[in-house]
Amino acid sequence: MADPLPAALGPLLRAAKARLAAAGIADPTLDSRLIVEHFSETTRIEAITEPGRTVDSTALAAIEAALRRRVAGEPVHRILGYREFYGLRLLLSPDTLEPRPDTETLVDAILPFARATAERLGECRILDLGTGTGAIALALLSAVPAATATGVDISPGALATATQNAGDLGLSGRFKALHSNWFEKVLGRYHVIAANPPYIPSRDIGNLQDEVRDFDPRQALDGGVDGLVPYRIIAGEAEGFLEAQGKVAVEIGHTQQSEVTAIFAAAGYRLAEAQRDLGGNDRVLVFER
Numbered sequence: 001m002a003d004p005l006p007a008a009l010g011p012l013l014r015a016a017k018a019r020l021a022a023a024g025i026a027d028p029t030l031d032s033r034l035i036v037e038h039f040s041e042t043t044r045i046e047a048i049t050e051p052g053r054t055v056d057s058t059a060l061a062a063i064e065a066a067l068r069r070r071v072a073g074e075p076v077h078r079i080l081g082y083r084e085f086y087g088l089r090l091l092l093s094p095d096t097l098e099p100r101p102d103t104e105t106l107v108d109a110i111l112p113f114a115r116a117t118a119e120r121l122g123e124c125r126i127l128d129l130g131t132g133t134g135a136i137a138l139a140l141l142s143a144v145p146a147a148t149a150t151g152v153d154i155s156p157g158a159l160a161t162a163t164q165n166a167g168d169l170g171l172s173g174r175f176k177a178l179h180s181n182w183f184e185k186v187l188g189r190y191h192v193i194a195a196n197p198p199y200i201p202s203r204d205i206g207n208l209q210d211e212v213r214d215f216d217p218r219q220a221l222d223g224g225v226d227g228l229v230p231y232r233i234i235a236g237e238a239e240g241f242l243e244a245q246g247k248v249a250v251e252i253g254h255t256q257q258s259e260v261t262a263i264f265a266a267a268g269y270r271l272a273e274a275q276r277d278l279g280g281n282d283r284v285l286v287f288e289r
């Protein structure tokens with residue numbers, strides 16, 4: 001049985017960190033801070049300037065429960081129920097992938113084109129295939145006020161979360177959620193088609209880190225027998241939904257650049273840009289016709 005948590009903010013943060021460190025959690029400083037700040041509704045500055053400030057018993061119980069879940073292996077953002085992406089706070093649900101910082105590379109790669117399109121035409125229509133929380137679409141909408149986006153997903157639960165995120169961010173008027181198996185129900189043409197599809201080969205799912213395998217939905221991870229099945233569908237069908245000068249931006253697994261480039265080349269696309277993520281891994285490809 002762990003010692004009861006102290007009620008004063010400074011000692012509470014130290015005790016929470018010690019609990020997570022003792023359990024072998026990879027980043028106990030960050031995770032304890034996120035948990036304590038979230039459930040006590042305090043800030044880092046307050047922890048520094050008012051370390052003696054007390055946290056009420058309801059918040060302490062919530063922190064205790066959250067630390068137990070973290071010690072049991074649940075990712076910290078699943079416990080908090082949200083994750084920051086491109087400066088936006090996105091709600092998570094069991095049906096959504098937790099958006100990753102690597103995916104911000106995709107937003108960075110396509111944003112200049114989306115902005116330029118909006119400046120040139122007064123609009124930029126974006127199709128986000130496999131939208132999950134809505135991360136990519138909502139990040140682009142937040143940065144390009146003249147843009148509109150359709151977020152497609154096979155998961156009704158993910159679409160419900162994306163719709164809620166759009167509402168919370170004041171972007172409902174420019175975001176539409178569409179339940180579809182990739183392009184099946186999509187209508188119209190888009191200046192940007194963006195996708196972070198599932199790209200893990202089915203046989204590798206069992207070898208993923210526990211936090212990914214056990215908490216991200218399999219539907220968001222499993223890219224079929226070789227991990228490339230969604231890219232073949234997207235490359236094969238995008239032409240019917242892409243404006244003449246449009247671009248297709250996809251996130252890839254770090255070993256997939258040449259295979260995905262070949263899939264798109266065979267469908268008549270030219271690689272316009274390749275970007276690495278912050279870890280230096282191949283991560284994003286942008287194609288044009």
Ligand SMILES: C[S@@+](CC[C@H](N)C(=O)[O-])C[C@H]1O[C@@H](n2cnc3c(N)ncnc32)[C@H](O)[C@@H]1O
Pocket residue numbers: 096097098099100103129130131132133134135136152153154155158180181182196197198199219220221
């Ligand atoms: C890797 S996740 C990406 C989620 C989000 N775009 C992000 O970057 O955080 C892939 C998403 O594709 C969706 N998906 C899987 N198969 C699909 C299909 N056949 N049609 C549409 N969406 C699909 C999953 O439900 C999941 O939300």
